[in-house]
Amino acid sequence: MQSSDTDKRKLLSAAAHGSIFISALVASIGIPIAILFVSEDGVVKENAKEAINFHINVWVYGAIIAALSFLTLGLLGFILGPIWFLYHWGLSLWGVFHCLNNPDQPFRYPFIFRLV
Template sequence: MQSPGVFDPDKRKLLSALSHGSIFLSGLVISIAIPIAVLFVSDDPVVKDNAKEAINFHFNVWLYGLILVPLSFITLGLAGGIWWLVHWGLTLWAISHSLNKPDQAFRYPFIFRLL
C-alpha cells in the first residue's frame, strides 16, 4: 500500500502515454474516450493533467483537420500532409516526454486549451 501523495511511476507512465497515444486513433471519434476515462479513473494529478492536455489536443487536431482537409485540395495535399506530420510528431514527443519525465505533465505548444 502506498502512502498518500505517492504514486506508482510505472502506472503514471502507462496512463499518461496511453492518454497521449490515443490520438493515433483520431480517425475514430471514440479515441477521445480514452483520455476522458483516464481523467475520471485516476487520482494521480500528473496523469489527470496529461489526460486533460490529450483531450485538448484531440479538439485541436479535429479543428485544424476541418480547416486543412479542404485546403489540401487547393494545395495538392501539402497542407494536410504537413498537419499530419506535425500532429503525429507532437504526439510522439508527448509520449516520449511521459515515459522519460513521468513526474512532469506534457504541454503541447500552440494549441487552444478548453480544459
C-alpha cells in the same frame, strides 16, 4: 511501492497521449476522458486534459484543411496535408516519449488552444 506508482503514471499518461494514434475513430477521445475521471494522480489528470485538448485541436485543424482543400480543388491539401500529418503524429510521439522518460512532469503541447 514507489516504482509501481511511477509505472502506473507512465502507462496512463502515455496511453492518454497515445490515444491520438487511433483518432480515425471518434471514440479515441474517450480514452483520455476515462483516464481523467478514473485516475487520482494529478500528473496523470494534467496529461489527460492536455491529450483531450490536442484531440480537439487536431480535429479542428483537420476540418479547416479539408475545407480549404475542397475550396481550392485539392491544391492546399497537397501543401497543408503533410504539415498537418507531421503536427499530428510528431507532437503525439513527443508527448508519449516525454511521459515515459519524465513521468513526474505533465507534458504541454505547443501551438494549441486549451478548452479543458
